[in-house]
Amino acid sequence: MELRSNVPSGPIEKRWEKHRFDLKLVNPANRRKSTVIVVGTGLAGGAASATLGELGYNVHAFYYQDSPRRAHSIAAQGGINASKNYQNDGDSIYRLFYDTVKGGDFRARESNVYRLAEVSGNIIDQCTAQGVPFAREYSGLLDNRSFGGAQVSRTFYARGQTGQQLLLGAYQALERQVDAGTVHTHGRHEMLDLIVIDGVARGIVTRDLVSGEIRPWLADCVVLASGGYGNVFYLSTNAKGCNVTATWRAHRLGAAFANPCYTQIHPTCIPVAGDYQSKLTLMSESLRNDGRVWVPRDPADATKDPRTIAEGNRDYYLETRYPAFGNLVPRDIASRAAKKVCDEGRGVGPAVDGERRGVYLDFADSIKRLGKSKIEERYGNLFEMYERIAGENPYETPMRIYPASHYTMGGLWVDYNLMTTIPGLFAAGEANFSDHGANRLGASALMQGLADGYFVLPSTLAGYLANFKGPKIADDHAEVRAAVGRVNERLKRLVSAPKPSRTPDSFHKELGRLVWDECGMGRNAEGLRKALARIPELREEFWNGVRVTGSGAELNQTLEKAGRVADFLELGELMCLDALHREESAGGHFREEHQTEDGEAKRDDENFTYVAAWEHTGDLSKPKLNKEPLTFEYVKPAQRSYK
Amino acid sequence: MSKKLNLTLHVWRQKGPTAAGDFVKYPASGIDDHMSFLEMLDVVNEGLIEKGEDPIAFDHDCREGICGSCGVMINGMAHGPRKATTACQLHMRVFHDGDEIWIEPWRAAAFPIIKDLIVDRGSLDRIVQSGGYVSVRTGAARDANNIAIPKDDADLAMDAAQCIGCGACVAACPNASASLFTSAKIGHLALLPQGGPEREDRVRRMVLQHDAELFGSCTQHGECEAACPKQISINFIARMNADFIKTAVTANADLKQREGQ
Ligand SMILES: Cc1cc2nc3c(=O)[nH]c(=O)nc-3n(C[C@H](O)[C@H](O)[C@H](O)COP(=O)(O)OP(=O)(O)OC[C@H]3O[C@@H](n4cnc5c(N)ncnc54)[C@H](O)[C@@H]3O)c2cc1C
Ligand code: FES
Numbered sequence: 001m002e003l004r005s006n007v008p009s010g011p012i013e014k015r016w017e018k019h020r021f022d023l024k025l026v027n028p029a030n031r032r033k034s035t036v037i038v039v040g041t042g043l044a045g046g047a048a049s050a051t052l053g054e055l056g057y058n059v060h061a062f063y064y065q066d067s068p069r070r071a072h073s074i075a076a077q078g079g080i081n082a083s084k085n086y087q088n089d090g091d092s093i094y095r096l097f098y099d100t101v102k103g104g105d106f107r108a109r110e111s112n113v114y115r116l117a118e119v120s121g122n123i124i125d126q127c128t129a130q131g132v133p134f135a136r137e138y139s140g141l142l143d144n145r146s147f148g149g150a151q152v153s154r155t156f157y158a159r160g161q162t163g164q165q166l167l168l169g170a171y172q173a174l175e176r177q178v179d180a181g182t183v184h185t186h187g188r189h190e191m192l193d194l195i196v197i198d199g200v201a202r203g204i205v206t207r208d209l210v211s212g213e214i215r216p217w218l219a220d221c222v223v224l225a226s227g228g229y230g231n232v233f234y235l236s237t238n239a240k241g242c243n244v245t246a247t248w249r250a251h252r253l254g255a256a257f258a259n260p261c262y263t264q265i266h267p268t269c270i271p272v273a274g275d276y277q278s279k280l281t282l283m284s285e286s287l288r289n290d291g292r293v294w295v296p297r298d299p300a301d302a303t304k305d306p307r308t309i310a311e312g313n314r315d316y317y318l319e320t321r322y323p324a325f326g327n328l329v330p331r332d333i334a335s336r337a338a339k340k341v342c343d344e345g346r347g348v349g350p351a352v353d354g355e356r357r358g359v360y361l362d363f364a365d366s367i368k369r370l371g372k373s374k375i376e377e378r379y380g381n382l383f384e385m386y387e388r389i390a391g392e393n394p395y396e397t398p399m400r401i402y403p404a405s406h407y408t409m410g411g412l413w414v415d416y417n418l419m420t421t422i423p424g425l426f427a428a429g430e431a432n433f434s435d436h437g438a439n440r441l442g443a444s445a446l447m448q449g450l451a452d453g454y455f456v457l458p459s460t461l462a463g464y465l466a467n468f469k470g471p472k473i474a475d476d477h478a479e480v481r482a483a484v485g486r487v488n489e490r491l492k493r494l495v496s497a498p499k500p501s502r503t504p505d506s507f508h509k510e511l512g513r514l515v516w517d518e519c520g521m522g523r524n525a526e527g528l529r530k531a532l533a534r535i536p537e538l539r540e541e542f543w544n545g546v547r548v549t550g551s552g553a554e555l556n557q558t559l560e561k562a563g564r565v566a567d568f569l570e571l572g573e574l575m576c577l578d579a580l581h582r583e584e585s586a587g588g589h590f591r592e593e594h595q596t597e598d599g600e601a602k603r604d605d606e607n608f609t610y611v612a613a614w615e616h617t618g619d620l621s622k623p624k625l626n627k628e629p630l631t632f633e634y635v636k637p638a639q640r641s642y643k
Numbered sequence: 644m645s646k647k648l649n650l651t652l653h654v655w656r657q658k659g660p661t662a663a664g665d666f667v668k669y670p671a672s673g674i675d676d677h678m679s680f681l682e683m684l685d686v687v688n689e690g691l692i693e694k695g696e697d698p699i700a701f702d703h704d705c706r707e708g709i710c711g712s713c714g715v716m717i718n719g720m721a722h723g724p725r726k727a728t729t730a731c732q733l734h735m736r737v738f739h740d741g742d743e744i745w746i747e748p749w750r751a752a753a754f755p756i757i758k759d760l761i762v763d764r765g766s767l768d769r770i771v772q773s774g775g776y777v778s779v780r781t782g783a784a785r786d787a788n789n790i791a792i793p794k795d796d797a798d799l800a801m802d803a804a805q806c807i808g809c810g811a812c813v814a815a816c817p818n819a820s821a822s823l824f825t826s827a828k829i830g831h832l833a834l835l836p837q838g839g840p841e842r843e844d845r846v847r848r849m850v851l852q853h854d855a856e857l858f859g860s861c862t863q864h865g866e867c868e869a870a871c872p873k874q875i876s877i878n879f880i881a882r883m884n885a886d887f888i889k890t891a892v893t894a895n896a897d898l899k900q901r902e903g904q
Contacts, residue, residue, distance in 0.1 A: 051781040070710040129784035133801040140791030172776035239704040
């Protein structure tokens, strides 16, 4: 497989403009005749569908929820970055580009990141024009906050519901096109396979989640904007339905999967309360601005009322270890530090499976300094949410937090046009690997999803479609029938395992725990090998023993889950293989063997400055590694230091 | 410390849109009071699957109270007894050992039942299609700070924009009206200058679509506001009605003016 990034040459600030000019256009009369399939209506897919519809293409948008407005993007709380420099604090396109490349620990493609920074301002203009109610100052102008340790205030937000408001903006633009007849929406439809004809993506196979009908959809090109794969861990901050199926099916047909081991663990989530736990809830990172993180010095104090533990017996471990950034160190660092103190037996909160996994986030000092009303004004809704879930009042007793899977930087490999290694198949948003390298900075996923959907894909798809000369395909084409056949066959196997004994969730929990332990916040060769030995066994047990009630010809949520778990069982192995091969630490990928003397991530730029793009070979345990070398012409790699 | 609860559930089971439905009784024992309501249903469902029985179908996704997927009547209350809380954010501590819990789908002509607790809320999307947007093409926007909007207006617009589209307002309303949902979108956009040019058309089209979907009319019971997990105020319904009436007058005036020319 050849990886051609198709990055334009020339000065970085001119590349996108030049490229856009070089891309061909599709004349308006021909757009109607081009059919585009978009899987996903989150920020990336919703924005792309709306824009392509406006341009006059014939768009079919698919999503598994009942309405496009419910895509997982709705849950993003904190905000979206843009280099508007409205605060006059020295921000610029170049600074946002620089921060993102550095934040990604020098494992992202410079040209893509620059483009992202370049269109970031247009995103804010577009969303504001749609009526997205961003927070404002008394002057009536837009407000900003600083987020995730950034030195400038470039984050735009809408209370604690930024993702919701941005998604509703895209959703409304999409529904406008539905009304105009350009976009056709297909809710409660799950993509279960891709149709590739003569090496080119030409359609998808879906299951109607209400009737169970399996059918093909044909098009001139296909966009996957199906989100990330963080649910491989079972417990994560993702919505329950988030899955890897769409991208994984494409991977099995030839789309390279890049950097699967780069996952982001968010430090401030509500800890697991019991073995029935179904998902984890994120508490906004902004809490770290006023909360102090600590654990007892003595493990024996773990069960004591924290308020009775004397100051001298508390370990404010982030403040001591990172005096310059203190409680505001980046996500990966804060997460690992929490794991470390819990590994030492100093975790707090209820014991689940014999372990206490939680640290305190204490507001007592801030309440004393600023008064309860100020804290309530800043975090009232978050405190209420915490109280609702944990049943404790954080104004009186410290919150308990613990890291949880939150975002996946890896995804389908794409070139500068967001096209995968299968011609005609594009990937956008969290589903691709493109812009965040080994670690994503806060407030930049929303930016990337909307950049891809509103600004990048509409240009690059036109470039592809203008040259596209594929024949018209009929539903009874051999490849179409083969794809439908594969789907039917798989569903049949899922409902008729030879020895049905365990529920899909029970397999998912076991896989999740294994991948979390061995390929989560800290990884080492021994643990990864252990997981690599176990996952194929578990996969076999699954196909032999999964218990799915009912049939495929009806609404069947157990069957939906089983299909998703089956794909996670394959992806999990690739994640571990990728993590094992990458003999360095970078961003969210922390190999315990590769750390500095004081326990920080140690990159190996000489040997690992590349994107690992894995190719399916037919043997899940032996994928082929392809490398896209990364070059840094503008931002020179240096060790990230937050001391 | 967590407590264990032993409960009896009465759950609406219905195979499909045209099948007859009924309540079926299930014991739910050893329920940890830290569980969320949906986690309690997960536990019951795992037990059903293990016995080879069809689990209870219910919509859910984010489980954080923001996607609007979940929503059931719990003891006759939309999303259950806790104020400003979706079913997924409701925790079992609000119940007591020995409680009987009745769980039903949203009931409304505009929300046909698909299966068990799942209903079809496509009617809400169609209301948005009829005008719940600002018509601005991608790339056609001017600099965001060219429009200054008084903070109070922006904040009030945000109050309305918070709607999660769950349908609780409809389920709680004795007339099964979606006025709160419709007025929240109309109110959000009417409060902002960006929504100005299409304001008249929007209110007219959306209200007509609302009625065409078989939602009932608002007779100001206020149940919707009480049930709304985002506490959206019924003042938005008053604003919508005022706009609608005004449009009837101004639209006629426009027409007369145009005819006179
Ligand atoms: C709790 C939380 C808070 C966050 N906060 C922030 C933040 O403050 N700032 C920030 O920048 N980022 C944040 N993120 C990250 C960000 O929200 C996501 O990365 C981003 O929204 C992903 O958007 P997307 O369009 O790629 O995919 P999604 O929004 O996940 O959409 C995926 C779409 O694909 C569809 N789909 C998936 N699989 C299939 C299939 N097989 N068939 C058919 N359809 C399918 C779904 O129905 C859905 O429409 C947060 C994430 C979480 C979990
Ligand atoms: S599941 Fe999303 S609001 Fe309840």
